[in-house]
Amino acid sequence: MSIKQNIDRLKEKICDASVKSNRNTESVKLMAVSKFHSVEEILEAYDAGLRLFGENRVQEAVEKFTDIELMDLNLHLIGSLQRNKVKKILPLVECIQSVDRIDLLNEIAKFDEYKHVKLLLEVHTGEESKNGFTSVSDVEDAIRFGIQHSLNIVGFMTMAPFTDDKKIIRNSFAKLRQVSDTMQELFPSLHMPELSMGMSNDYEIAIEEGSTLIRVGTAIFGQRV
Ligand SMILES: *Cc1c(COP(=O)(O)O)cnc(C)c1O
Numbered sequence: 638m639s640i641k642q643n644i645d646r647l648k649e650k651i652c653d654a655s656v657k658s659n660r661n662t663e664s665v666k667l668m669a670v671s672k673f674h675s676v677e678e679i680l681e682a683y684d685a686g687l688r689l690f691g692e693n694r695v696q697e698a699v700e701k702f703t704d705i706e707l708m709d710l711n712l713h714l715i716g717s718l719q720r721n722k723v724k725k726i727l728p729l730v731e732c733i734q735s736v737d738r739i740d741l742l743n744e745i746a747k748f749d750e751y752k753h754v755k756l757l758l759e760v761h762t763g764e765e766s767k768n769g770f771t772s773v774s775d776v777e778d779a780i781r782f783g784i785q786h787s788l789n790i791v792g793f794m795t796m797a798p799f800t801d802d803k804k805i806i807r808n809s810f811a812k813l814r815q816v817s818d819t820m821q822e823l824f825p826s827l828h829m830p831e832l833s834m835g836m837s838n839d840y841e842i843a844i845e846e847g848s849t850l851i852r853v854g855t856a857i858f859g860q861r862v
Pocket residue numbers: 670672693715716796836837838852853854855856
């Protein structure tokens with residue numbers, strides 16, 4: 638199957654999952670996760686209509702996306718970020734989805750000219766130890782820090798645990814939605830609608846649980862080598 642065929646198929650499935658949960662298909666954005674894939678493959682996905690791309694390493698993002706000049710193309714960083722790479726990635730991205738500690742917000746806040754860059758707080762919602770804020774109070778502290786420093790926090794991101802157990806996956810996504818609901822109540826004046834959750838193997842469950850942005854690599858580009 639070509640990249641275009643994969644995308645067309647994916648769009649149908651997104652549509653089905655949206656209908657199933659009484660949601661508007663337009664409310665779910667599709668990101669192509671292009672890590673380990675070439676610029677040629679990225680262009681193929683762009684030609685098939687995708688405009689949102691995700692990379693998880695700063696160096697790879699810089700190498701592949703610095704010279705791409707395409708209309709409306711938006712890049713998000715979705716992998717863990719070291720403080721000393723913040724300066725390098727900010728000019729290249731519309732959003733950093735993997736903000737997992739205040740330390741990192743503090744670094745981002747140093748760059749006044751990039752205060753408009755969207756930020757998602759990554760929340761740890763599974764059993765295994767992974768990146769992300771682990772407690773609701775830590776998320777609350779991060780948002781307060783964001784307010785104090787005029788940062789543009791627009792929502793939340795999570796990764797479900799690697800498991801075949803759909804119940805565990807669903808619980809993880811439901812947990813992110815609960816964190817989001819709680820924060821929206823605590824900070825009613827903020828607009829934080831984004832829920833980035835769901836990957837190739839679990840995006841349908843994520844859509845049912847309220848995902849607004851799914852991050853899909855393998856189901857678009859095939860296996861990473
Ligand atoms: C690699 C990656 C994805 C995409 O994973 P697939 O299973 O290939 O769809 C999504 N989100 C993050 C954070 C990733 O690192």
